[in-house]
Amino acid sequence: MSEAHFERALAAFQRIVGTPNVCRGGAALEPYLDPFVPAANPRAFAPSAALLPADVDEVRAILRVANETRVPLWTVSTGRNFAYGGAAPRLSGSVVLDLQRLKRILAVDERLAYALVEPGVSYFDLYAHLRDGGYRLWVDPPAAGWGSVTGNTLERGFGTTPYGDHAATLCGIEVVLANGDIVRTGMGAIETGTAWQLYRHGYGPGFDALFTQSNYGVVTKLGVWLMPAPPAYLLGEVQAPDEGDLAALVDTLRPLQLDGTIRNHAAIEGVIRRAAGIAPRTRWFDGDGPMPEAAVSAMQRDLGVGRWNLHFGLYGTPEVIDAQRRVVERAFAAVPHARIVATRYLADDVAGDEPQGGADRNLVGIPTMTAFRMLDWRGGSGAHVDFSPLCPADGRDAMRQYTLVKARAAEYGFDYYGGFTAAGRHLHHIFAAIFARERRNDAERAGDLLRALMSDAHAAGYGVYRSHLLYMDFAAAQYGFNDGALLRLAETLKDALDPHGVLSPGKQGVWPAVWRHERGYT
Numbered sequence: 001m002s003e004a005h006f007e008r009a010l011a012a013f014q015r016i017v018g019t020p021n022v023c024r025g026g027a028a029l030e031p032y033l034d035p036f037v038p039a040a041n042p043r044a045f046a047p048s049a050a051l052l053p054a055d056v057d058e059v060r061a062i063l064r065v066a067n068e069t070r071v072p073l074w075t076v077s078t079g080r081n082f083a084y085g086g087a088a089p090r091l092s093g094s095v096v097l098d099l100q101r102l103k104r105i106l107a108v109d110e111r112l113a114y115a116l117v118e119p120g121v122s123y124f125d126l127y128a129h130l131r132d133g134g135y136r137l138w139v140d141p142p143a144a145g146w147g148s149v150t151g152n153t154l155e156r157g158f159g160t161t162p163y164g165d166h167a168a169t170l171c172g173i174e175v176v177l178a179n180g181d182i183v184r185t186g187m188g189a190i191e192t193g194t195a196w197q198l199y200r201h202g203y204g205p206g207f208d209a210l211f212t213q214s215n216y217g218v219v220t221k222l223g224v225w226l227m228p229a230p231p232a233y234l235l236g237e238v239q240a241p242d243e244g245d246l247a248a249l250v251d252t253l254r255p256l257q258l259d260g261t262i263r264n265h266a267a268i269e270g271v272i273r274r275a276a277g278i279a280p281r282t283r284w285f286d287g288d289g290p291m292p293e294a295a296v297s298a299m300q301r302d303l304g305v306g307r308w309n310l311h312f313g314l315y316g317t318p319e320v321i322d323a324q325r326r327v328v329e330r331a332f333a334a335v336p337h338a339r340i341v342a343t344r345y346l347a348d349d350v351a352g353d354e355p356q357g358g359a360d361r362n363l364v365g366i367p368t369m370t371a372f373r374m375l376d377w378r379g380g381s382g383a384h385v386d387f388s389p390l391c392p393a394d395g396r397d398a399m400r401q402y403t404l405v406k407a408r409a410a411e412y413g414f415d416y417y418g419g420f421t422a423a424g425r426h427l428h429h430i431f432a433a434i435f436a437r438e439r440r441n442d443a444e445r446a447g448d449l450l451r452a453l454m455s456d457a458h459a460a461g462y463g464v465y466r467s468h469l470l471y472m473d474f475a476a477a478q479y480g481f482n483d484g485a486l487l488r489l490a491e492t493l494k495d496a497l498d499p500h501g502v503l504s505p506g507k508q509g510v511w512p513a514v515w516r517h518e519r520g521y522t
Contacts, residue, residue, distance in 0.1 A: 145367025
């Protein structure tokens with residue numbers, strides 16, 4: 001569009017949100033660039049402006065102007081999903097609709113264990129609210145606690161407590177459609193309803209899931225179920241010394257999760273991922289390319305950990321936990337040379353922001369930022385981009401994915417920094433290509449590696465559950481049954497709900513008709 005047309009649109013947006021809440025040009029737009037972009041151009045996916053509305057009425061007014069002027073918006077809750085693009089838009093030049101100022105915690109019910117929050121509420125915010133209010137409820141934090149509860153839930157993020165499947169804890173949303181209409185899903189459609197955050201289905205078709213990983217509306221309120229604080233908990237780790245032990249860990253864990261003995265999302269952490277949270281890799285290896293096997297083994301001995309380290313939790317009364325512990329220890333005794341370390345605590349042993357013994361805080365509902373320690377791994381100004389395939393909870397599949405990813409990463413000069421989070425029937429496999437962002441050649445290689453990994457995974461029958469902006473179209477194209485019927489369905493809904501194509505064009509590969517020519521499989 002012409003510069004004059006765009007300036008008129010910006011002036012209209014400014015009248016809605018106020019001059020201080022319009023970011024345009026220079027340093028004001030730096031937070032809306034992808035800081036970890038895996039490409040030679042650090043300004044790839046740059047927006048033209050950003051808007052920060054204060055409430056739902058301002059969101060609706062912004063959508064009215066966007067439809068009138070055909071200016072595309074890119075919605076973010078707080079925009080801190082750095083491994084997948086941060087706050088940057090898929091369609092360069094879009095105006096970012098940043099919801100961080102909508103940050104009220106609207107309700108918390110301890111008896112029924114839920115909260116109702118706006119998009120700007122982070123896991124740190126919700127945790128502090130629960131702690132300060134004396135609520136005996138836990139949040140389930142993702143790896144980085146500064147992220148939005150709404151944003152992470154809608155992107156189907158996950159954590160490590162029994163409530164680790166965040167999309168499964170979603171119950172009832174308020175969403176503003178592209179035409180400005182406000183919808184409350186499920187029981188929230190009853191104006192005097194009492195069960196909005198209690199029963200997600202309501203009456204008739206269900207819509208909560210429609211707004212996860214989608215560009216069909218702007219979610220302005222979200223209900224989330226919280227975990228009642230247990231009277232006691234046990235934090236345990238199974239350390240398996242050999243690379244091939246991954247299969248035995250997965251096959252031993254699966255029945256324990258399916259029968260409810262281990263209820264949490266159990267993380268299986270590779271040794272490099274463990275080491276990167278402790279020190280830079282120069283402590284153990286100062287050469288180029290991936291770490292040699294001898295250096296990895298020496299690092300493992302130095303740290304006194306396993307090649308694979310499985311973190312699990314048990315939650316409940318002390319007597320139940322003690323019985324479950326015996327079951328778990330008997331099961332993992334079958335894994336050769338595995339070492340089990342576990343300690344039981346009472347819930348009151350969590351003092352302030354630190355569980356007893358300095359144990360894993362995420363497992364007891366305390367958000368942290370410790371995941372970002374890994375950015376020091378390769379030196380410089382650290383960055384990473386993630387490859388996130390799903391995997392059956394089967395030892396053979398886990399080993400197949402691991403060896404595939406490790407070999408391809410080594411070919412491109414990267415260490416295998418990764419692991420799996422087990423959720424009973426499936427595993428989330430997360431591999432991070434870590435690089436220094438000032439070394440743009442390394443950043444571009446990381447992007448090339450991701451594309452190769454996605455092709456490898458697809459050929460082997462696997463698919464990613466999230467992707468970076470750079471490969472959203474490529475990822476969507478891999479779900480190609482019946483000549484892409486799933487994507488056609490998504491586009492049919494998009495065109496019906498957003499005929500002018502103003503909401504997040506290209507998100508997850510779903511382009512509105514007016515912008516469909518911008519699709520590129522990279």
